[in-house]
Amino acid sequence: MLKSLQRSLATLALAAGLAGTAQAAEITGAGASFVFPAMSRWSADYNAATGHRINYQSIGSGGGIAQIKANTVDFGSSDAPLKPQELAQSQLVQFPSVMGGIVPAFNVPGIAANQLRLDGKVLADIYLGRIGKWNDPAIAALNPGLALPDLRITVVHRSDGSGTTFNFVNYLSKVSPEWKEKVGEGTSVRWPTGVGGKGNEGVTAYVRQIRGAIGYIELSYALTNQVPYAQLRNAEGRFVQASSASIQAAAASARWSDSQDFHLVLTNAPGADSWPIAATNFILMSKKPKNAEGNRQAREFFRWVYANGDQAAAELGYVPLPDELVQQIEAYWGQHFN
Amino acid sequence: MARLDAFGDRLFRRLVTAAGWFVLLALAAAALSMYWGGREAFGQFGFGFLWSSDWDPVQEEYGALVPIYGTVVSTAIAMTIAVPVSFGIALFLTEVSPAWLRQPLGAAIELLAGIPSIIYGMWGLFVLAPFLAEHVYPRLDAWLGGWPLLGPLFSGPPLGIGMLTAGLVLAIMVIPFISSVMRDVFMTVPVRLKESAYALGSTTTEVAWNIILPYTRSAVVGGIFLGMGRALGETMAVTFVLGNAHQINASLLMPGNSIAASIANEFAEATTPMYQSALLALGFVLFIVTFVVLAAARLMLMRLNRREGR
Numbered sequence: 001m002l003k004s005l006q007r008s009l010a011t012l013a014l015a016a017g018l019a020g021t022a023q024a025a026e027i028t029g030a031g032a033s034f035v036f037p038a039m040s041r042w043s044a045d046y047n048a049a050t051g052h053r054i055n056y057q058s059i060g061s062g063g064g065i066a067q068i069k070a071n072t073v074d075f076g077s078s079d080a081p082l083k084p085q086e087l088a089q090s091q092l093v094q095f096p097s098v099m100g101g102i103v104p105a106f107n108v109p110g111i112a113a114n115q116l117r118l119d120g121k122v123l124a125d126i127y128l129g130r131i132g133k134w135n136d137p138a139i140a141a142l143n144p145g146l147a148l149p150d151l152r153i154t155v156v157h158r159s160d161g162s163g164t165t166f167n168f169v170n171y172l173s174k175v176s177p178e179w180k181e182k183v184g185e186g187t188s189v190r191w192p193t194g195v196g197g198k199g200n201e202g203v204t205a206y207v208r209q210i211r212g213a214i215g216y217i218e219l220s221y222a223l224t225n226q227v228p229y230a231q232l233r234n235a236e237g238r239f240v241q242a243s244s245a246s247i248q249a250a251a252a253s254a255r256w257s258d259s260q261d262f263h264l265v266l267t268n269a270p271g272a273d274s275w276p277i278a279a280t281n282f283i284l285m286s287k288k289p290k291n292a293e294g295n296r297q298a299r300e301f302f303r304w305v306y307a308n309g310d311q312a313a314a315e316l317g318y319v320p321l322p323d324e325l326v327q328q329i330e331a332y333w334g335q336h337f338n
Numbered sequence: 339m340a341r342l343d344a345f346g347d348r349l350f351r352r353l354v355t356a357a358g359w360f361v362l363l364a365l366a367a368a369a370l371s372m373y374w375g376g377r378e379a380f381g382q383f384g385f386g387f388l389w390s391s392d393w394d395p396v397q398e399e400y401g402a403l404v405p406i407y408g409t410v411v412s413t414a415i416a417m418t419i420a421v422p423v424s425f426g427i428a429l430f431l432t433e434v435s436p437a438w439l440r441q442p443l444g445a446a447i448e449l450l451a452g453i454p455s456i457i458y459g460m461w462g463l464f465v466l467a468p469f470l471a472e473h474v475y476p477r478l479d480a481w482l483g484g485w486p487l488l489g490p491l492f493s494g495p496p497l498g499i500g501m502l503t504a505g506l507v508l509a510i511m512v513i514p515f516i517s518s519v520m521r522d523v524f525m526t527v528p529v530r531l532k533e534s535a536y537a538l539g540s541t542t543t544e545v546a547w548n549i550i551l552p553y554t555r556s557a558v559v560g561g562i563f564l565g566m567g568r569a570l571g572e573t574m575a576v577t578f579v580l581g582n583a584h585q586i587n588a589s590l591l592m593p594g595n596s597i598a599a600s601i602a603n604e605f606a607e608a609t610t611p612m613y614q615s616a617l618l619a620l621g622f623v624l625f626i627v628t629f630v631v632l633a634a635a636r637l638m639l640m641r642l643n644r645r646e647g648r
Contacts, residue, residue: 033606060606152495159582159599161395161607184396187607195499195593196582198603202463209468210497 031064031077074294076284079163101219102277103229113228120175129193155194156215161187167279171267220317250274376619400616408594415505428520451514459578462507471498494589502590512565519561573598
């Protein structure tokens with residue numbers, strides 16, 4: 001009697017377990033912290049819609065790349081795209097997930113948001129320590145009619161390695177040969193001058209506290225903390241304000257179709273309305289996954305995100321991908337997965 | 339019964355011995371694994387790693403001088419402030435304070451010790467730093483900035499974040515540790531000794547310097563070590579207020595970097611093997627720095643005790 005009860009219980013448990021795996025998949029991912037807030041929101045919404053769970057660990061791009069190469073997660077994420085050779089070597093595919101913008105925030109008494117105008121060259125010279133005062137002729141030339149004070153510029157940068165830094169210094173390298181030669185690009189670099197704040201919140205805090213400070217932060221941070229930020233001159237020579245629209249314009253005008261494996265950094269993008277420092281987060285997946293079902297489920301998740309996640313992303317200050325780009329991603333999946 | 343007792347005793351002995359060895363083992367394992375992780379960086383840069391001030395993740399050139407300097411200087415500032423203040427707190431609590439105040443003051447110190455370091459960091463960044471930048475540092479610069487020797491230490495733009503701020507926050511963090519150890523050992527001074535001194539006409543100051551401090555010296559130094567160890571390795575609070583700039587400045591008002599802060603800041607996005615190795619090597623260097631500082635203090639204490647013997 002007892003034995004038969006045990007047996008039937010075991011069968012029941014086994015059946016329930018099997019049913020569980022068939023219905024609610026657990027998809028694992030790891031990588032950049034930039035995308036973590038969006039990822040959490042999407043996971044919650046996706047879980048509510050389908051019952052599948054996403055377990056995303058925000059351990060940094062470096063960790064994400066290492067984990068997907070080791071095939072221990074279903075997808076990795078990185079703020080800097082991997083080169084096509086590196087992808088081929090590790091049997092990986094790469095596609096964008098969501099975008100954001102980076103703005104030069106400043107603290108200059110008497111100058112309000114979007115009143116100040118800068119261009120890439122001046123921004124690079126400020127970060128190189130060559131422009132040290134706010135009333136420098138180079139800044140004044142871009143801002144006729146604006147009363148610039150005789151105030152020291154304090155440069156603020158990230159102290160932690162970060163995708164935000166990568167995109168910012170990638171932009172500076174594109175617009176200033178001197179920056180490219182002396183400093184270069186990476187998730188952290190040797191800063192010629194300035195102080196380092198930890199995270200977007202650290203940089204924001206320093207910029208707000210130090211009179212005469214300038215720092216680069218994500219647009220969503222600048223908006224929620226009401227820190228003024230400057231207009232920038234884009235690749236077409238027009239001054240633009242950072243906004244969802246100008247970041248999407250950058251993504252739309254970027255020549256994604258020319259790039260292999262979406263290896264494209266969205267800085268200094270062409271287009272009259274493009275914001276010059278847009279950042280893209282990339283998803284990495286294995287072509288030869290250990291867990292084929294997890295791999296398929298992860299793609300289903302991103303398909304769902306592209307179709308239904310735009311509003312949630314926008315609420316959190318991210319910029320969703322333009323539709324043409326999503327179509328290209330679908331085509332790219334078709335080439336690599338069957 | 340007796341045999342069972344003997345067995346129990348042997349077992350107890352082994353357990354305690356194992357606990358003792360465990361400390362040494364854990365220490366050796368931590369040091370070794372950090373050295374092993376950092377072997378690539380040590381191999382590449384050799385001893386130059388210790389005195390190169392380069393830290394360039396793009397060119398993959400790493401040196402530990404800036405973080406070592408920041409760690410040592412911020413700890414030195416912290417100890418300069420924390421030791422006298424802790425001594426005062428402990429002496430007040432054991433000798434001067436009215437009885438009704440001892441309990442709440444003691445509880446306050448223990449509470450201070452329980453605050454997580456991230457809270458100290460945020461307080462330092464959002465409250466202390468703006469206050470110092472607005473009211474204190476400009477005055478320091480104006481008063482002391484022109485002095486011949488002290489001047490360079492206190493000149494520069496009042497950012498509010500930097501070495502001195504980090505030292506101040508660290509001091510507040512270690513005061514509870516040092517002062518509670520000091521208070522506990524001051525209470526072990528036999529009342530007989532103190533009362534005899536008072537009976538001979540000593541003042542409280544004389545009792546403190548000539549009776550209490552000599553009697554408790556090695557325990558007091560032990561308490562200071564404890565605080566110093568914590569200050570050397572403190573990460574979160576320092577990261578917030580130190581400024582995290584890879585540069586060495588004469589001025590204490592300017593930002594710097596520390597070993598623990600560098601590791602905490604950069605480890606998550608250290609994408610290349612050499613970068614990770616350099617950070618682990620930094621961890622090993624912190625180990626060495628702490629060891630050297632503590633060993634030096636021990637030696638000093640031993641020499642003091644020997645002189646006492648004569």
